[in-house]
Amino acid sequence: MISEDDVWKCLEQIPDPEIPVLNIVELGVIRKVQITNNHVTITLTPTYSGCPAMKHMEQEIQRSLKMFKGIHLKLETVYFPPWTTSWISVEARNKLQAYGIAPPEEETERKAALWGVESKIQCPRCKQQQSKLISQFGSTACKALYQCQSCMEPFDYFKCL
Amino acid sequence: MANALFNYILRLADSTIILAQRDAEWTGHGPYLEEDLALTNIALDLFGRGKALLEYAAKLEAKGRTEDDLAFFRSERQYFNAIITELPKGDYAFTMLRHAIVDTFDLLLYSALMSSTDETLKGIASKTCKEIQYHQRHSFAWIKRFGLGTEESARRVSDALEQLWPFTDDLFDQAPAEVDLINAGIIPDRSSLKPAWQNHILNLFNEVHLKPNTEAFMQSGSIKGIHTEHLGHLLAEMQALPRMYPNATW
Numbered sequence: 001m002i003s004e005d006d007v008w009k010c011l012e013q014i015p016d017p018e019i020p021v022l023n024i025v026e027l028g029v030i031r032k033v034q035i036t037n038n039h040v041t042i043t044l045t046p047t048y049s050g051c052p053a054m055k056h057m058e059q060e061i062q063r064s065l066k067m068f069k070g071i072h073l074k075l076e077t078v079y080f081p082p083w084t085t086s087w088i089s090v091e092a093r094n095k096l097q098a099y100g101i102a103p104p105e106e107e108t109e110r111k112a113a114l115w116g117v118e119s120k121i122q123c124p125r126c127k128q129q130q131s132k133l134i135s136q137f138g139s140t141a142c143k144a145l146y147q148c149q150s151c152m153e154p155f156d157y158f159k160c161l
Numbered sequence: 162m163a164n165a166l167f168n169y170i171l172r173l174a175d176s177t178i179i180l181a182q183r184d185a186e187w188t189g190h191g192p193y194l195e196e197d198l199a200l201t202n203i204a205l206d207l208f209g210r211g212k213a214l215l216e217y218a219a220k221l222e223a224k225g226r227t228e229d230d231l232a233f234f235r236s237e238r239q240y241f242n243a244i245i246t247e248l249p250k251g252d253y254a255f256t257m258l259r260h261a262i263v264d265t266f267d268l269l270l271y272s273a274l275m276s277s278t279d280e281t282l283k284g285i286a287s288k289t290c291k292e293i294q295y296h297q298r299h300s301f302a303w304i305k306r307f308g309l310g311t312e313e314s315a316r317r318v319s320d321a322l323e324q325l326w327p328f329t330d331d332l333f334d335q336a337p338a339e340v341d342l343i344n345a346g347i348i349p350d351r352s353s354l355k356p357a358w359q360n361h362i363l364n365l366f367n368e369v370h371l372k373p374n375t376e377a378f379m380q381s382g383s384i385k386g387i388h389t390e391h392l393g394h395l396l397a398e399m400q401a402l403p404r405m406y407p408n409a410t411w
């Protein structure tokens with residue numbers, strides 16, 4: 001008999017295709033796992049509406065859960081409540097930093113960035129706080145591009161949402 | 162009322178994917194790399210919103226059509242996108258001014274839809290609103306840059322305004338069948354959004370010394386599926402592959 005815990009453990013093995021240091025559970029896209037008899041329903045929410053990685057994640061989930069024989073898997077997408085960077089755990093933030101991506105600011109409740117207030121983002125390499133926004137849109141939907149004014153390296157910032 | 166809601170969702174979806182398609186035309190042609198990425202990301206956000214809306218429309222219709230069928234197998238007269246979204250991409254001033262106009266409208270519309278009594282619509286609106294704020298920040302920054310930049314950039318954005326302004330009323334048109342949806346608290350009355358839209362957009366224009374021609378003849382018709390000649394060309398390109406290979410998957 002498969003338990004919810006088994007499913008969560010399995011999902012934790014699936015890396016985010018664009019930021020492989022994070023798994024999809026840490027990213028906060030898995031909202032719910034429900035099991036009734038051998039029917040497993042997993043509820044997901046996209047980070048960004050057009051995130052091209054969602055399809056890939058769904059395929060990976062289907063592939064990974066094949067290890068449980070005889071289950072009926074159903075994937076559901078919900079948009080409410082909308083995904084927010086507040087759902088990224090502290091450990092995940094540290095992993096992002098170590099990977100070279102500046103994690104989203106803690107104070108996401110204020111959503112200052114959304115209102116055009118630019119804050120100084122810490123450079124994930126030299127840890128200096130003197131950075132400059134290069135572009136609000138980076139290599140993927142969830143990132144903005146900054147440049148450190150101290151070491152001059154450009155870096156990705158996981159922007160607040 | 163189910164039919165009115167289907168038509169309404171289709172209308173939202175169409176404006177979204179047609180604008181996305183125009184934005185996507187800049188992919189690989191942006192003025193510089195960061196802008197190329199920016200506009201491509203914005204187009205992706207819009208395609209994502211469009212897909213969510215079309216999925217919902219397909220579900221409401223319940224005739225076995227999928228979101229892809231709705232996107233790729235309808236012709237011009239069956240499309241209800243606001244005319245402003247279908248106009249050719251023009252230069253960068255034109256593209257950014259159109260975005261500023263539509264972003265401001267969308268932010269008001271989808272903010273209002275966040276309190277819809279329809280749960281699905283409310284969910285999609287909550288998701289998309291946060292993204293529109295980023296889009297608007299981007300487009301407004303460009304309008305300031307153009308408007309307060311060189312003589313040439315100011316001329317370009319002023320020309321763009323002359324071409325775009327006559328299509329702004331069309332955004333606020335309302336179908337008679339939408340009245341029931343308004344009364345049921347599912348959608349906002351579009352005319353109630355107009356003062357705030359005018360306020361935001363005219364403030365931006367004032368800041369950069371832009372003046373719309375308020376005497377201009379206002380074009381509308383999207384609510385009846387009436388379009389400029391440009392939509393057909395856009396659809397021909399967007400729909401070519403699924404129409405040539407109807408069961409293609411990728």
Ligand SMILES: [Zn+2]
Binds near residue numbers: 124
């Ligand atoms: Zn640095």
